[in-house]
Amino acid sequence: MTIAATSPPARLAHPILLWIAQLRAWAFLVVLVAFFEIWARAAEGVSFLFNVYNIQSILVFATAPLLLALGQTFVIISSGIDLSLGFVMGLSSVIAAHASNYFTAELGLPPFVAMVAAILSGTAVAIFPGFVNGLLVSRLQIPPFIGTLGMYGVARGAAYLFAGGMTVAIDNDWYSAIGNGRVYGVPVLVIITGVACLVLHYMLSQTRFGQHTYALGASKPAANRAGIDIKRLTLQIYLLSAIMAGVAGAMYTGRFTAGAPQAGEPLLLDSIAAVVIGGASLFGGSGTIWGTIAGALVIAVIQYGLVFINVEPFWQFIAVGVVIIISVFVDQTQRRLMGGRQVE
């Protein structure tokens, strides 16, 4: 072979720098916890971190937005967005509550069976909005922002209609234990969310589905020409995201022993914030489950921590908002400095 195409090695950031960039959200989490620890000790003479109750509360607090954020991570990596998640969660919560009551009172099933059936029902209901979202975005070429915003309204209306405008109380000790119980001191909700994290991390980092999600977010034509069925992939991504919202809704019903249409209303923005703080780009193509977990914990620590040090609760919104803006700014700057294409 006679070729003279010797290319110089590309100029790249040192691997350690890239590694640190990926850990940014975790580093921020550590700084945040340290901040609250120092504040709590100085002002109140108590520990923030070395307090089992605090840890449990923060973790439980983080579960609902994290469950939404896990699915949202896939959507955002594929360069979409799912605005319907909050009310899909509410719808699932209401349906799970109704199902629990129906299976217990009408069918007379044992509480444990009724609980399992209720969780499955609530999760299954989410398939409908997820499927419609996927069809809207993949087949009808409706921008994700608009398509899922429409579904936000539809799911919201449906949730309130099914709930009759109120919350739907349940009476099932097993179901309540899912939402409030502990196994060896670890809240069941945290265990379930932890398992969800592992499964979705596997899907994103170790399967073709995950790999193709990254490719789709980076370049639709590239994914298409590589033979990936991008319509089917898009549909699957929105289905996954809705199903995770369904799980979150079913868990909500257990935690509050009631289904509520507005269960996920404040959580939608938190879920997007968690993904973005976790290092994903809203332009698609980047993001990790580990980053999203850190992002969700950052938000939970800010919200819980500010209450713990007796700051007025409204500051939470300001703090989370500022953190989102800073995260995106740092991300942009970092991309400019590190990932910029080398021009010869």
Next chain:
Amino acid sequence: MSDAEPILSIRNVSKSFGAVQALNAVSFDVHPGEVVALAGDNGAGKSTIIKAISGVFRHDAGEILLGGKAIDFATPQEARENGIETIYQDLALADNLSIGENIFLGREPKRMLFGVLPILDRAKMAGAAKETMARLDFHVTRLDAPVAAFSGGQRQAIAIGRAIYWNARLVIMDEPTAALGVPEQRRVLALVKSLRAQGKGIIFISHNLRDIFEVADEIVVFRHGENSGKRKPSETSHDEIVKLMVGA
């Protein structure tokens, strides 16, 4: 060089879109180790013929023979499975993925973790990337780096590497040098020559007559969807090709 059986034979291929006759009875052959350049003005039919070959759409009349067998691919995947790789001007690389991940995009290899859990075989992808790029004399130090980190010419090499790895018989290159600076263009032309040396058949589309004269073994000129001439670079001139292109 053209003693061997042609890899690809285009025989009187026609294609129309509604009332527009995009291709009218076009014919040419591509042999192993031959670079056939398609020259022509915008809308002359160069892109239409390569899309018919690569399965983007079907032709209306005439025959496309691949290795002597008539083909009529319904999808680009089908064409790719039969050894036809197309390298587009805009490259179609996923910027956030590594070289190996791009080479294997859509066909990722897997291995078993602990014998039960299927996971992506990243070591295999990186190994194949290193080996393939070395065949193009492109030695990468960071195999895990996203391809966005590489220059235009290097990215062109990656797209060509994908064709080599999957053992393409026919490589179609649509304006491979269009978006590049001069030194990078030289490198890509060298890559085309190395593909030829490996016995691939190459269809090379370019607006740049200098590039065409440098690498082509045969120049097929298109005008208004028809063959307006076939020349060997050694037996023609820039002026003659331009005349064939514009019909003057």
